[in-house]
Amino acid sequence: MSTAPSQLAIEVDTVGASPGGGAPTPARRVISTLRRSPAVVLSVAYIVAVVLLAALAPVLASITGWGPYTYDPEAINADLGGIPIGPLGGISAEHWFGVEPQNGRDIFARIAQGAQVSLLIAVSATLVTTVVGVVLGMVAGFYGGWADQVISRVMDFLMAFPALIFMIALLSALPAGNRPALLVIVLSIFGWPYVARVIRGQTMSLKNREFVEAARASGAGNWRIVSREVLPNLRGTIIVLATLAVPGYIGTEAGLSFLGVGVMPPTPSWGQMIASAVGWYTVDPMFFLIPGTFLFLTVLSFTVFGDHLQKALDAGDAA
Amino acid sequence: MKKRYAVLGIALTAALALTGCTAGGSTAQNGNGVSGEPVKGGTLHVLQNADFSHLDPTMGFDGGVNNMYRLIYRTLTTQSTGEGAEGTEMVPDLATDLGTPNADATEWTFTLKDDIFFEDGSPITSADVKFGVERAFDPALAIGSPYARILLAGADDYQGPYISGDMPAIQTPDDKTIVFSLSKPFADFASAVGQNVFVPFPADGDVTATSVDQQPIASGPYRVESYQRGSELVLVRNEHWDPKTDEVRKAYPDSFVWTFGLDSSTVDERMIAGQGDDKDAIAGSVQAASIPRIQTDEIKERTISGIQGCTTYLGLNTTKEVMSDPLVRQAISYAVDKVSVQSGTGGTLLADVANTMLPPTVAGQTEFNLYQSDDDKGDPEKAKSLLTEAGYPDGIEFTMDIRNQPKMQAQAEAVQQSLAKAGITVNFNLIDTSTYYEVIGTTTQQNDAAITGWCPDWATGATFLPPLFEGSQIYEKGNSNIAQLNDPGVNSRITEINAMTDVDEANKAWGALDEQILELAPAVPLLFEKTVMVVGSNIAGAYSHAGFSGGIDYVSVGLASVPE
Numbered sequence A: 001m002s003t004a005p006s007q008l009a010i011e012v013d014t015v016g017a018s019p020g021g022g023a024p025t026p027a028r029r030v031i032s033t034l035r036r037s038p039a040v041v042l043s044v045a046y047i048v049a050v051v052l053l054a055a056l057a058p059v060l061a062s063i064t065g066w067g068p069y070t071y072d073p074e075a076i077n078a079d080l081g082g083i084p085i086g087p088l089g090g091i092s093a094e095h096w097f098g099v100e101p102q103n104g105r106d107i108f109a110r111i112a113q114g115a116q117v118s119l120l121i122a123v124s125a126t127l128v129t130t131v132v133g134v135v136l137g138m139v140a141g142f143y144g145g146w147a148d149q150v151i152s153r154v155m156d157f158l159m160a161f162p163a164l165i166f167m168i169a170l171l172s173a174l175p176a177g178n179r180p181a182l183l184v185i186v187l188s189i190f191g192w193p194y195v196a197r198v199i200r201g202q203t204m205s206l207k208n209r210e211f212v213e214a215a216r217a218s219g220a221g222n223w224r225i226v227s228r229e230v231l232p233n234l235r236g237t238i239i240v241l242a243t244l245a246v247p248g249y250i251g252t253e254a255g256l257s258f259l260g261v262g263v264m265p266p267t268p269s270w271g272q273m274i275a276s277a278v279g280w281y282t283v284d285p286m287f288f289l290i291p292g293t294f295l296f297l298t299v300l301s302f303t304v305f306g307d308h309l310q311k312a313l314d315a316g317d318a319a
Numbered sequence B: 001m002k003k004r005y006a007v008l009g010i011a012l013t014a015a016l017a018l019t020g021c022t023a024g025g026s027t028a029q030n031g032n033g034v035s036g037e038p039v040k041g042g043t044l045h046v047l048q049n050a051d052f053s054h055l056d057p058t059m060g061f062d063g064g065v066n067n068m069y070r071l072i073y074r075t076l077t078t079q080s081t082g083e084g085a086e087g088t089e090m091v092p093d094l095a096t097d098l099g100t101p102n103a104d105a106t107e108w109t110f111t112l113k114d115d116i117f118f119e120d121g122s123p124i125t126s127a128d129v130k131f132g133v134e135r136a137f138d139p140a141l142a143i144g145s146p147y148a149r150i151l152l153a154g155a156d157d158y159q160g161p162y163i164s165g166d167m168p169a170i171q172t173p174d175d176k177t178i179v180f181s182l183s184k185p186f187a188d189f190a191s192a193v194g195q196n197v198f199v200p201f202p203a204d205g206d207v208t209a210t211s212v213d214q215q216p217i218a219s220g221p222y223r224v225e226s227y228q229r230g231s232e233l234v235l236v237r238n239e240h241w242d243p244k245t246d247e248v249r250k251a252y253p254d255s256f257v258w259t260f261g262l263d264s265s266t267v268d269e270r271m272i273a274g275q276g277d278d279k280d281a282i283a284g285s286v287q288a289a290s291i292p293r294i295q296t297d298e299i300k301e302r303t304i305s306g307i308q309g310c311t312t313y314l315g316l317n318t319t320k321e322v323m324s325d326p327l328v329r330q331a332i333s334y335a336v337d338k339v340s341v342q343s344g345t346g347g348t349l350l351a352d353v354a355n356t357m358l359p360p361t362v363a364g365q366t367e368f369n370l371y372q373s374d375d376d377k378g379d380p381e382k383a384k385s386l387l388t389e390a391g392y393p394d395g396i397e398f399t400m401d402i403r404n405q406p407k408m409q410a411q412a413e414a415v416q417q418s419l420a421k422a423g424i425t426v427n428f429n430l431i432d433t434s435t436y437y438e439v440i441g442t443t444t445q446q447n448d449a450a451i452t453g454w455c456p457d458w459a460t461g462a463t464f465l466p467p468l469f470e471g472s473q474i475y476e477k478g479n480s481n482i483a484q485l486n487d488p489g490v491n492s493r494i495t496e497i498n499a500m501t502d503v504d505e506a507n508k509a510w511g512a513l514d515e516q517i518l519e520l521a522p523a524v525p526l527l528f529e530k531t532v533m534v535v536g537s538n539i540a541g542a543y544s545h546a547g548f549s550g551g552i553d554y555v556s557v558g559l560a561s562v563p564e
Helices: A004-017 A027-035 A038-055 A057-064 A107-143 A145-160 A163-173 A179-206 A210-217 A222-258 A270-280 A285-318 B005-014 B063-072 B126-135 B147-151 B264-273 B276-280 B288-294 B297-301 B326-335 B338-345 B380-389 B406-420 B433-440 B465-469 B488-498 B503-520
Strands: B043-047 B077-079 B090-092 B107-111 B170-174 B177-181 B222-228 B232-237 B255-259 B281-283 B303-307 B311-316 B351-353 B396-403 B424-431 B449-454 B523-534
Touching: A027 A038, A027 A285, A038 A057, A038 A107, A038 A285, A057 A107, A107 A145, A107 A179, A107 A222, A107 A270, A107 A285, A145 A179, A163 A179, A163 A222, A179 A222, A210 A222, A222 A270, A222 A285, A270 A285, A270 B288, A270 B406, B043 B264, B043 B276, B063 B222, B126 B170, B126 B177, B222 B255, B264 B276, B264 B281, B264 B288, B264 B523, B276 B281, B281 B523, B288 B297, B288 B523, B297 B303, B311 B326, B326 B380, B326 B406, B326 B424, B326 B503, B338 B351, B338 B406, B338 B523, B396 B406, B396 B433, B406 B424, B406 B449, B406 B523, B424 B433, B433 B449, B465 B488, B465 B503, B488 B503, B503 B523
Parallel strands: B043 B255, B043 B281, B396 B424, B396 B449
Antiparallel strands: B077 B090, B107 B177, B170 B177, B222 B232, B232 B255, B303 B523, B311 B449, B311 B523, B351 B523
16 A cells, blocks of 8 residues: 555646646536546546435435444354354345454444545545645745755655655554544655645746736736746646645545544444454454455545546647 | 563464463363373474563563463462363472461572482582572563562572572572562562572573573573574473473474464464474464354364463553542443453453453352342443532543554454443544553553553462552553552552461452452452364364463373384
């Protein structure tokens, strides 16, 4: 589970290298391009399904009658190490995805609750890193000089850091507190430079473009140029960066939870479920497969969608 | 004082196994299988997750390493062999008998056997025993069994032979006689001298504070041939050990080879497959996830199980406001669903539900259950009414220290879930496994509750109840009385029992004190955990020894057949 931000950085470099400006691409054309790709349609459908699953977790739990924390001693065989009773990890009409060994908690309810936790953390971290990254990137790129020096050195410093190791150390050392919030903070600290670096590069090329010169000549102040001329031209890049950041953070959060420094038990998280399933893979493979599949498909869907979005936007630029 | 769970964790994953016996019951063995008579010779392999803590017996102190020490070292007395209570009985080892006390049991005299030698052929004298005990006082080595330091007179100012020189509390009138002066009467000193701080080392040799840990000097049937920390330990026969002087150690194999650093699931896979050298191998308890896989007839025949002789319990910090009311603690005792804690630990094969603090392997343990519920599944209604009586009609909330380790987490979650039914909210304070005991043993850092475990240092209540519940044993650091119980009735009863000169009478009194303590509910006994071990198909004489956390008794195990 490498931190996806580093891969992200590479892809993002190509974005940064592409001609930055151009008029904002009409959203309608991008959408129609995307709709022609079955991969995108499937990805989006899956993402929507997971978001619904997460949002409706409490409702679904009340429909099935099994919450994410409810033990079901009837569903496990305490004489056999607590293995789920029945085939495929105890999949039944009552437990749609089976139950966890040793305690009989409903995997469907925990997957839904876990989706909520994972998406909340990943989306929050993406929002924070995008806002911080865009603001600092534009400041560095637009003003240059000492502001650029300071921000760029901080970014170099953070990007040169062995982020995963530091996150593990930091999360182990910090008091328990509000784990999801801590995770968002830690992910954001190491995540924003990957956004800021791209934004800085694009801002630097945009600020010398003719339309910016024209605006300046017509007496526009810095704030107006930044908000009316530069930012709108960064919109496509920001959307792509954010879309591609989400799967990175989902993966990283799962990785940290897998390593035992993520969300606190008994709050479920996909990474944590995978970690606890490792020992059971021979006798109860479904326990491992279900959260693994959800994690894999979620990351894949966001990545596919982000890639295609980037292509569609680039095509718009080229047109 | 230790021997709690962490230690045990290491000992167990690592090492071995089990015991049989009383409540734990034993599964499978039959006739000529693992319980048959071994033959002499061959090499016995042990697959282990973690290395032993120390080869120096004054430093190592947990069930796994104590078991291994019996192969290399001898003490004045030692535990017997056999399943259950038979194995935890003390018998003479280097000494001819269990010692002779003076009238008030403050002075104990032991006589050494003839024909006992170190691995270099030099005879073991009383001066060597004295030197071995003195070493245990060295500040650098004083991390092992504490009993020499607790019991001997003048222990407070003595810092070992390298700093303080001679210890007046140990006298050696001649080469065969050794006399210990104690700081207070102690009727069960014969058990204390079976601790590994009573291992002899050559007094006139070149033994330094650190040399033993590098190069042990054997007095038992095996000596260390090679040792690579973290990967391999090889023991071969000590030719100078005379079996006629030793009624305990059978010493069947010609050599023992430990392989360390194996992942627990790798160990399980290898033991289940049982191919090649693994036919001659033993290992520690299997993981819960492997339990369903060892249910075939072939594997059942080579599976042994037994209880560890330890108690897993939920300690309630009585100094915290919410826990200071006995009614609240009793409510928690009623509400805990011990069956779900058992399932989280691995089910009925890996744990029995506990209702007493003293495990069944302890002499004098009495069966009782003060907080009954249907099938031990907890009684949230009773708990709610007790909470209402205590002035908490809306329930309570408290913080539990837990360890970042799957089994411990599963136990904590099971407790959390069952208490939730009684309106009790449990928050977790997740602590790294390596610092867990430090945190819960520091009175200023521990929270309202913690799940931990305790194993007796020998099988009586004397090494169990006082460290956990005696008011005078609350220490700022390294505290094991995590309930911080300081109850005058309990304290005075402990003093009375300690002064008893009849060991049997004292043991019964400990059993009764157990009930007296649990009426105050400073702790909720949860489980008597068990070990389930799969051994190789060529193993014989394997049984779980209750005195070594349920590990396979090394001095009795051997191979069923040895190729020519």
